[in-house]
Amino acid sequence: MSPAVCQNCGSRSFRADRSLGGRLICQTCGTPAGSRPARSARARPSRTDRHRRRLWLVLLAIVLVMVVVLSAL
Ligand SMILES: [Zn+2]
Numbered sequence: 305m306s307p308a309v310c311q312n313c314g315s316r317s318f319r320a321d322r323s324l325g326g327r328l329i330c331q332t333c334g335t336p337a338g339s340r341p342a343r344s345a346r347a348r349p350s351r352t353d354r355h356r357r358r359l360w361l362v363l364l365a366i367v368l369v370m371v372v373v374l375s376a377l
Pocket of ligand 1: 310311312313314315330331332333334335
């Protein structure tokens with residue numbers, strides 16, 4: 305089980321990484337041998353995720369203001 309070329313960058317040089325349990329990783333891009341290019345949606349947050357997080361922050365701020373106002377009454 306020795307991959308000929310890296311599926312991510314096409315490099316032919318690999319090295320065994322101890323932190324990955326001796327798995328072969330590409331010397332050029334660091335992609336583990338036999339794995340697909342890291343292009344999943346999990347790699348970087350999408351715009352909707354960022355927007356959603358901002359929405360939660362706004363809601364939290366509104367709730368905090370309401371609590372302060374109600375406790376001041
Ligand atoms: Zn590579």
